[in-house]
Amino acid sequence: MRRTFTVARRVVRQLLHNRRFLALSIVAPLVIVYFLKLFFDTMPAGFDVARYAVPVAAFLVHFLAFLLCAIVLVQERTAGTMERMFINGFRRAEIIGGYVLGYLSLATFQAVVALAEVLWLFELDYDSGTLTTLFVVVWLLAIASVMLGIFISTFARHEGQVFPFVPLIIVPSVFLSGLLVDVDLLPTWAERLGHVFPLFYANNVIQEVILPNGTLVDVWGNLVVLAGYSVALLLLASRTLPEVE
Amino acid sequence: MEAIKTGGLTRRYGKLEALRGVDLTVSEGSVYGLVGPNGAGKTTLIRALVGTLRPSDGEVRVLGLNPLKDRAKLRRRIGYMPQSPALYEDLSARDNVEFFGAAHRPPDLREKVDEVLELVDLTDRARDPVHKLSGGMKRRVSLACALVHRPEVMFLDEPTAAVDPQLRSRLWKTFRQLASGGATLFVSTHLMDEALLCDGISILRKGRIVAADSPHNILEKGKTRLAVSRNGNSEEQIVGSRPEDLAAALQPYGLEPGVKGVEIRPDSLETVILSLVEREDAG
Numbered sequence: 001m002r003r004t005f006t007v008a009r010r011v012v013r014q015l016l017h018n019r020r021f022l023a024l025s026i027v028a029p030l031v032i033v034y035f036l037k038l039f040f041d042t043m044p045a046g047f048d049v050a051r052y053a054v055p056v057a058a059f060l061v062h063f064l065a066f067l068l069c070a071i072v073l074v075q076e077r078t079a080g081t082m083e084r085m086f087i088n089g090f091r092r093a094e095i096i097g098g099y100v101l102g103y104l105s106l107a108t109f110q111a112v113v114a115l116a117e118v119l120w121l122f123e124l125d126y127d128s129g130t131l132t133t134l135f136v137v138v139w140l141l142a143i144a145s146v147m148l149g150i151f152i153s154t155f156a157r158h159e160g161q162v163f164p165f166v167p168l169i170i171v172p173s174v175f176l177s178g179l180l181v182d183v184d185l186l187p188t189w190a191e192r193l194g195h196v197f198p199l200f201y202a203n204n205v206i207q208e209v210i211l212p213n214g215t216l217v218d219v220w221g222n223l224v225v226l227a228g229y230s231v232a233l234l235l236l237a238s239r240t241l242p243e244v245e
Numbered sequence: 246m247e248a249i250k251t252g253g254l255t256r257r258y259g260k261l262e263a264l265r266g267v268d269l270t271v272s273e274g275s276v277y278g279l280v281g282p283n284g285a286g287k288t289t290l291i292r293a294l295v296g297t298l299r300p301s302d303g304e305v306r307v308l309g310l311n312p313l314k315d316r317a318k319l320r321r322r323i324g325y326m327p328q329s330p331a332l333y334e335d336l337s338a339r340d341n342v343e344f345f346g347a348a349h350r351p352p353d354l355r356e357k358v359d360e361v362l363e364l365v366d367l368t369d370r371a372r373d374p375v376h377k378l379s380g381g382m383k384r385r386v387s388l389a390c391a392l393v394h395r396p397e398v399m400f401l402d403e404p405t406a407a408v409d410p411q412l413r414s415r416l417w418k419t420f421r422q423l424a425s426g427g428a429t430l431f432v433s434t435h436l437m438d439e440a441l442l443c444d445g446i447s448i449l450r451k452g453r454i455v456a457a458d459s460p461h462n463i464l465e466k467g468k469t470r471l472a473v474s475r476n477g478n479s480e481e482q483i484v485g486s487r488p489e490d491l492a493a494a495l496q497p498y499g500l501e502p503g504v505k506g507v508e509i510r511p512d513s514l515e516t517v518i519l520s521l522v523e524r525e526d527a528g
Contacts (some may be wrong), residue, residue, distance in 0.1 A: 010333070013340065018335045089321060244298065
């Protein structure tokens with residue numbers, strides 16, 4: 001466990017030293033949310049902004065956490081520091097655990113900032129229970145995204161090979177996870193395919209709790225699936241992260 | 246006792262054989278050189294020895310341990326300096342050394358980091374981020390990362406590539422210092438003058454060991470050009486490079502007063518190695 005914290009501390013220290021990267025990963029979602037506000041302002045009166053705003057914030061955190069984590073891990077491999085970590089005695093689970101802890105701090109910050117901006121810009125008013133649930137679901141999605149990034153990084157030999165996974169995994173989730181349209185309106189196969197994406201479960205919870213009479217009771221299973229998603233990806237990544245060629 | 250031993254070590258990448266039945270024995274406390282041109286298989290061999298590359302065939306033992314099966318035990322006892330710096334550029338030299346050292350959980354990590362930074366002469370620049378350091382300094386940081394936990398066997402992959410002669414000489418002094426303390430150093434290089442500084446060398450060519458011996462013995466496999474100026478004439482002959490070959494060649498001249506000069510030009514290690522390689526290529 002001590003070595004997991006050593007890796008996590010190093011990841012956080014690296015993030016803090018790389019201010020450009022840090023600023024970009026915080027500022028980028030803020031700017032995109034602002035563009036979203038400009039876009040929604042053009043919609044006719046009565047347009048249900050809340051139905052889209054919070055899920056889009058969740059999606060941004062999901063996308064950035066996945067991409068940044070995957071790229072940085074691939075960089076570890078191309079720079080030779082991953083091999084060096086292994087030879088110095090760090091184990092796979094310790095490296096992955098360290099990355100999760102390190103990136104979680106960034107993802108948590110991203111989740112708080114993106115959610116806060118959405119609530120403020122779109123003047124959304126929720127009670128503390130709903131706010132807590134929204135934060136927890138975005139946070140769980142961020143963990144799953146970090147895991148997904150770690151898992152996908154094991155298939156990429158260089159940074160460029162991460163990008164084909166974006167149209168393969170991230171973009172379809174926009175259309176099939178209920179972010180834009182209700183999944184019930186999709187063909188059955190597409191609806192089923194939507195269940196593969198973690199954003200689907202996060203969106204289910206968000207759509208329910210932001211309703212005036214929404215309750216977590218009906219959708220808590222989605223939070224469990226989201227957490228299970230992270231555990232499954234953690235296990236998969238700890239098997240696929242190549243230690244020996 | 247042997248620090249490193251391989252038998253019939255082979256590694257294939259599809260149809261390409263990167264290592265072809267490598268047999269190697271390195272004794273403890275020595276500086277051993279792996280000499281070969283780029284693409285000879287030096288890095289592949291080192292990676293098989295440190296346990297990050299699975300051999301297709303053959304045996305590998307480092308300190309009597311299997312680098313794959315006993316990797317948890319072995320990795321506490323070995324150090325590895327890869328060809329590329331393999332450092333975190335945003336972190337300071339000290340942070341890098343401390344991070345890789347922390348993997349071994351030594352109780353006195355801070356003191357060990359201070360000592361190793363002093364050894365590689367980087368105490369003054371320890372707080373600087375790695376991206377602000379010169380190429381030579383980065384190599385020294387990389388070396389410090391490999392040495393911080395006082396490993397018994399160190400694998401250094403082209404540690405002096407692209408460094409200036411002054412730093413190269415300083416690094417070799419450090420290697421000698423470490424070996425005199427009982428450590429074994431396995432150093433890959435494509436520079437022949439560095440091979441002369443090793444206790445033993447193996448010449449690797451297209452994944453195969455062409456020759457393995459001490460540099461002195463390998464030099465004796467070469468030829469010596471002997472030119473004697475006698476009574477206004479110059480006589481030149483090619484003889485062996487062993488001391489007895491030279492003695493036999495000089496014997497006919499004795500201490501004749503007519504002998505005005507003797508020029509002995511032995512083959513350089515590079516020439517000997519190239520001839521060994523040519524002989525190997527010719528089959």
